[in-house]
Amino acid sequence: MDMKRDYYEDIRLLDSGSQIFWLIALLAVLTAFPFFASSYLIYTVNLMAINVIVALGLNLLVGYTGQISLGHAGFFAIGAYGTLVLMTKLGLPFPAALVAGGLISALFGFLLGLPALRLEGPYLAIATLGFGLTITQILGRIDYFGGHMGLQAPPLSVFGIEVTGDAGRYAVIMPVCVLLAWGLRNLTKTRVGRAFVAIRDSDIAAECIGVNLTYYKTLAFAVSAFYTGVAGGLMAFVLGFINPHTFNVMISILFLAMVVVGGLGSVLGSIMGAVLISWLQIELNRITELPLLGPLLEQISHSVFTISGLPNVQYVVFGLIMVGIIIFEPLGLYGIWIRTKLYWRTWPF
Amino acid sequence: MAKRLFLAAALLAALALAGGAWAGVTKGVSDTTIKIGQWGPQTGPAALWGAVARGTGVYFQMINAEGGINGRKIEYFLRDDAYQPDRTKAIVKDLYENVGVFGFASGVGTSPGMAVMPYLVKNQIPWVGSASGSTHWAYPPKKTIFAVYPNYPDEAKVLVRYALDTLGKKKIGFLYQNDDYGKGGLEGAQAEMKKRGLKLAIEVPTEVMDTDLSSHVLKLKEAGADAVVLWLLPKQAAITMGTAAKLGYKPQWMACSTLSDAPLMYKITKGLWKGVIFGNFAELPDSDNPLMVKYRKAQQEFAPKERWGVFFYAGFGFVEPMVEGIKRAGKDLTVDSFVKAMETIKDFQGIFGKVTYGPDRRQGIRQVFLAKCEDKGQAKRLSDWIDAE
Numbered sequence: 001m002d003m004k005r006d007y008y009e010d011i012r013l014l015d016s017g018s019q020i021f022w023l024i025a026l027l028a029v030l031t032a033f034p035f036f037a038s039s040y041l042i043y044t045v046n047l048m049a050i051n052v053i054v055a056l057g058l059n060l061l062v063g064y065t066g067q068i069s070l071g072h073a074g075f076f077a078i079g080a081y082g083t084l085v086l087m088t089k090l091g092l093p094f095p096a097a098l099v100a101g102g103l104i105s106a107l108f109g110f111l112l113g114l115p116a117l118r119l120e121g122p123y124l125a126i127a128t129l130g131f132g133l134t135i136t137q138i139l140g141r142i143d144y145f146g147g148h149m150g151l152q153a154p155p156l157s158v159f160g161i162e163v164t165g166d167a168g169r170y171a172v173i174m175p176v177c178v179l180l181a182w183g184l185r186n187l188t189k190t191r192v193g194r195a196f197v198a199i200r201d202s203d204i205a206a207e208c209i210g211v212n213l214t215y216y217k218t219l220a221f222a223v224s225a226f227y228t229g230v231a232g233g234l235m236a237f238v239l240g241f242i243n244p245h246t247f248n249v250m251i252s253i254l255f256l257a258m259v260v261v262g263g264l265g266s267v268l269g270s271i272m273g274a275v276l277i278s279w280l281q282i283e284l285n286r287i288t289e290l291p292l293l294g295p296l297l298e299q300i301s302h303s304v305f306t307i308s309g310l311p312n313v314q315y316v317v318f319g320l321i322m323v324g325i326i327i328f329e330p331l332g333l334y335g336i337w338i339r340t341k342l343y344w345r346t347w348p349f
Numbered sequence: 350m351a352k353r354l355f356l357a358a359a360l361l362a363a364l365a366l367a368g369g370a371w372a373g374v375t376k377g378v379s380d381t382t383i384k385i386g387q388w389g390p391q392t393g394p395a396a397l398w399g400a401v402a403r404g405t406g407v408y409f410q411m412i413n414a415e416g417g418i419n420g421r422k423i424e425y426f427l428r429d430d431a432y433q434p435d436r437t438k439a440i441v442k443d444l445y446e447n448v449g450v451f452g453f454a455s456g457v458g459t460s461p462g463m464a465v466m467p468y469l470v471k472n473q474i475p476w477v478g479s480a481s482g483s484t485h486w487a488y489p490p491k492k493t494i495f496a497v498y499p500n501y502p503d504e505a506k507v508l509v510r511y512a513l514d515t516l517g518k519k520k521i522g523f524l525y526q527n528d529d530y531g532k533g534g535l536e537g538a539q540a541e542m543k544k545r546g547l548k549l550a551i552e553v554p555t556e557v558m559d560t561d562l563s564s565h566v567l568k569l570k571e572a573g574a575d576a577v578v579l580w581l582l583p584k585q586a587a588i589t590m591g592t593a594a595k596l597g598y599k600p601q602w603m604a605c606s607t608l609s610d611a612p613l614m615y616k617i618t619k620g621l622w623k624g625v626i627f628g629n630f631a632e633l634p635d636s637d638n639p640l641m642v643k644y645r646k647a648q649q650e651f652a653p654k655e656r657w658g659v660f661f662y663a664g665f666g667f668v669e670p671m672v673e674g675i676k677r678a679g680k681d682l683t684v685d686s687f688v689k690a691m692e693t694i695k696d697f698q699g700i701f702g703k704v705t706y707g708p709d710r711r712q713g714i715r716q717v718f719l720a721k722c723e724d725k726g727q728a729k730r731l732s733d734w735i736d737a738e
Binding site: 043044047148150235239250282286289 | 428433434440447459460528529530556557558
């Protein structure tokens, strides 16, 4: 089936002609999308694209390298604040500020990676959780960063072109997203990517075959933080206003959920997970407005749960979907995708 | 070729339809209905404040039961944003672009509000009565945005004035949370003192996460403040009271309206809240004001399980001016006629202080009244509505 006959086939970015075809088709759809979609839909897709970037970065850390993080809201915040502060206080143009914001975030990722060398599993989870909480506390206390009042995003202009509206922002966000996804797929096919996977599978074995643990673990944290920081910088412009509260611990957990639901150690899985969770977050809101089912669920919620009513159901449904995916498909959405593909390959037998 | 022609025709038809939908009709308004939206956290860390949004829902149900406004029933869309600004923005865009609401009522929180304000301003969407005391909404004035909540500086002025003039206190201390909420109060207190050529005896900031406030309270005690104004959240206010009792420090405590739920404060301070004087932006829960009586009845009818707390009925109060504006705009309701009608509102009173708008005025209320916590957490009204200026 997917038999590799030599090394170069293994490191090829795209495995087959049909993959190239579908990739081009996808890019065409993504290009045409803003010309046909409503502003609301474009906004939703912008949010999804940003979450995809974070999920890619987090999957590199969790799925490929086997290091957990519950503190990615911290990197998200650093990227957002970094980008805005560099633009408003130092007058950097947007593209430079975005990259610099990502690099600052990467620096913090490197720093967090150092203690992470000695921590594993639940201990690492707690350490990163602490990091995420600390960052927002610190940001809230420094007036230079707007304190608890937050910061307003300046007008966005890229290479001299003023960007307004959701379609404009889409034109900025989507290329970054595609570029970073391509970058991650490329990375996983290199020596570095294989070193990450070796660390995940067994760090002692990895060290025995010559993988420098210090270097690669901190590198994984730095790259992951860079991705998340860039996503944060873009998010600041989608929201137009940020304050420390925007980056609460709930977001870190959602990021992790995207990666786990999507499929650990897979680029496609990260994308699917981020898209599904962002979509559920936004669309489950409307569950009450469904005919028949909505009022019924509301009735159940009022009699069984609390007075706040349906939002409880919304979270229950959200939780059930996630639990269901993990139980029935431990590989996440990516696993479902693989199975569907196999099914059709051998169809009708 | 035929396909292309078909596509072109379909595109033209779609454009024509879209054009038709735009011409003449105000979004969200039909002969029999008005669509109004609101965001409010029903889940997550701020879910407690979501009662505001549900209160608004009951208020609209009551109005519909009375026959609506100018023959139009209100269709109310409440969406949960979990206090996450990105979700608030999605909700607002969806409600405006897809559902097609006329405007937004209330809406909890500063950061969710800030995230959607530029969009509301750009599209000239009416938004009345944000449930947040931030000054961003009304200053500078924006055409379609009307603030109701008395802002923090105004409230602090009233409290300080009362301490100086009525209680005859000399040294006023100010203990506040170090953010825009606390600083807003501080600013007002400083302004009131400055007007008289005085200064606050001491200003002590706290951080939200501080749980040991003994050094803060000690500073107040050493400065000899005989009245202390608290601009904190309930938990820290309770810690302050406990610490002060331990240190044997007994000034006249005063508090802002975020601490105006006296029974709750009495309970969490184990009785130490007794004697505290606090600001109020809404009538007391057991008030016999005819509107309050009517609203209590509506709550019992439409949402009997809700707690009749200040957050819940504030959801009525924040939206009263909007309903008044829609009423005054009459049968011909458009965004422009609504804004014009809102600007005619002068000294309108519901269960909050008097509301006044004008061509350059978007801050509706600049009044609070004071109450004192008595035995068992009962609130006793001390004053009538007091103007900040």
